[in-house]
Structures are given as structure tokens and as C-alpha cells.
Amino acid sequence: MPEILIRCPVTGKDVSTGVALPAEVFLVADFETYPVHCPHCGLEHPWDKGAAYLQVPPEREPSRPGPAR
Numbered sequence: 268m269p270e271i272l273i274r275c276p277v278t279g280k281d282v283s284t285g286v287a288l289p290a291e292v293f294l295v296a297d298f299e300t301y302p303v304h305c306p307h308c309g310l311e312h313p314w315d316k317g318a319a320y321l322q323v324p325p326e327r328e329p330s331r332p333g334p335a336r
């Protein structure tokens with residue numbers, strides 16, 4: 268099950284929110300948001316659904332090269 272991640276505004280790294288949901292549930296879910304303790308910078312980051320994204324399992328990444336992110 269994919270985990271919901273946010274991006275650390277300090278280090279730019281992925282931070283797990285500790286919430287895992289099927290993608291179809293994530294799309295329609297409404298979240299109570301709460302700060303996540305960030306293991307990268309040690310701060311707490313508030314987040315909301317607009318800032319969150321699902322971790323894509325590596326085996327489901329498209330194999331063809333896409334635009335650089």
C-alpha cells in the first residue's frame with residue numbers, strides 16, 4: 268500500500284507521514300492534518316492534502332524516460 272509523503276521544505280527530501288492508503292482512497296479522502304516530525308531536519312512540518320503525494324512503488328514507475336523533475 269503506498270505511503271503518503273510530504274517534501275521537507277528544509278532538505279527537500281521525502282518525509283513519510285506515517286499514513287498509508289490505497290491510491291483510490293487518497294484521491295477522495297479528506298484528511299485531518301497534523302504536523303509530522305521530520306527525520307531529516309528534526310522540525311515538525313504541518314501538511315495538508317495539497318502538499319501530500321503518494322509514494323510510487325519502484326516497480327510501478329514507467330520504464331521509459333520522462334522529463335526531469
Ligand SMILES: [Zn+2]
Nearest residue numbers: 275277305308
Ligand atoms: Zn524537514
